[in-house]
Amino acid sequence: MAPLDDDQIFTADEGLELTQVPDGYVIYQVRRDRVHFLNPSAVAVFELCSEGVAAPEIIRYLQDAYQLPAPPTEMVRECIAMLVTEELIRPCSPSLSAA
Amino acid sequence: MQPLVVRSLTRDYRLVAEGEASLGPLAALECRPHLPDRDLPLVNVPVACESGFLAMTLPDGQRVKGDAHHIIESWNQFLNRDTGRSHPGTAFVPAGSVIGDGGRILLVTGSPGDRSTLMLDLLARGHRVEGDDHALVDWSSVTMRPRRLHAPADLASRMSHGAYLLEGAPRFSGWHRQVSFAVDPSLPGQPWTITTGPVARLVFVEPNFGGRSVMGRMSPDAALARLLALALMPESQVPIALAKLRGLAVSTPAHALSLGDLDGAYRHLSRLLSGDGNGRRGPVQ
Structure with a gap:
């Protein structure tokens, strides 16, 4: 994946079924007949990406939510890259997201 | 006719x-x-x-x-x-289901004879039995596949209190021409009902021939391993079926019942059926 621009936003793949389980979430990707297990922080990244939130805001959100001493920049960027690789989210333009 | x-x-x-x-x-x-x-x-x-x-x-x-x-x-x-x-995307677990004040208990085993004996014993003692065949697993919720309970012709010699269950029950013969009876699990004033709902306890049953019945807790990992070993997978959407099995294992307290004497097994199960805590304490496997 190319380096992530700060203003890059994403949209969730279509046909995803989310189910909460005691240790996180299961996402069933109907199109690929694949199942993904996400821990709670990965789910937060996924959901924020799905809502069109860009990486810097996600990093700030997680730092506040988990009261981290430093911004989880690398973790969030790696997580986003993995979500893109697995085709759970895909980059989109801000105008497309607003529509 | x-x-x-x-x-x-x-x-x-x-x-x-x-x-x-x-x-x-x-x-x-x-x-x-x-x-x-x-x-x-x-x-x-x-x-x-x-x-x-x-x-x-x-x-x-x-x-x-x-x-x-x-x-x-x-x-x-x-x-x-x-x-x-x-039912694509749904795994089938060989199990019997009984419902008490503590919720639904799923008795899981690959040994139909042991399971039927337990289910008939519970039915004879007046507990609400939903089914004794396969449970369709949908995360922490299940639906029993409808089928009458199968009872051996010599049921009375195994549990005298259950002999009445065979009265009026239709008979059929098995592969070795042994006669069995198909028992409707209706109770007086309580028709046989199957609902979809959560599982309060998973109980994995293993035979302990001639011994006492002992029950202990199982870890979610051990429960998942047993479910994976016993479950039948659907023709399609297997990954989500596996995820649902895992969901059941990690969200439901599980127990291992070493099935020996029937009265001992009932003591353990009746505690779970009444919603009494964790049943008999034992090592987590």
Whole structure:
């Protein structure tokens, strides 16, 4: 994946079924007949990406939510890259997201 | 002659006698639990008599002809196929389900004889038994596949308090021509009902021939390993079926019951049925 621009936003793949389980979430990707297990922080990244939130805001959100001493920049960027690789989210333009 | 009602989770099958055919030898198939909130289409299946044998075309088109044993086996195999096709993404766990004040308890084992003995014992003691066949797993919730309980002809010698269950129950013969009875798990004033709902406890049953019954806790990982070993997978959407099995294992307290004496097993299970904590304490496997 190319380096992530700060203003890059994403949209969730279509046909995803989310189910909460005691240790996180299961996402069933109907199109690929694949199942993904996400821990709670990965789910937060996924959901924020799905809502069109860009990486810097996600990093700030997680730092506040988990009261981290430093911004989880690398973790969030790696997580986003993995979500893109697995085709759970895909980059989109801000105008497309607003529509 | 009245048709035989054989209710599945998706269809209300009615076996209808044609000509000289008699449905009496197939009576063990009859299965009419109350399934709330399910609107089941009616499907008539004619049963004929050909050259002294029973003959029918199964709803999926397969033609079968033979004695009652062959027809019953063929019908049960059809139901397996039918359930597998109609529930993609759902695993089937061999289990019996009983509901008490503490919620639904799923008795899971690959040994149908042991499971049926336990289920018949619970039914004879007045507990609400939902089924004794396969549980369709949908995360932490299950639906029992409808089927009557199978009881051996010598049930009275194993549990005298359960002898009455055979009264009026239709009989059928197994592969070795052993006679069994098909028991409707209705209770007085409480019709047989199957609902979809959460599982309060998983109990994995292993035989302990001639010994005492002992029960201990199991870890979620051990429970998942057992479920994976025993479950039947659907024809399609296997990954989500596996995820649902894992969901059941990690969200439901699990116990291992070493099944020896029946009274001892009942003491353990009755504590779970009443909602009494964790049952007998034991090491987490």
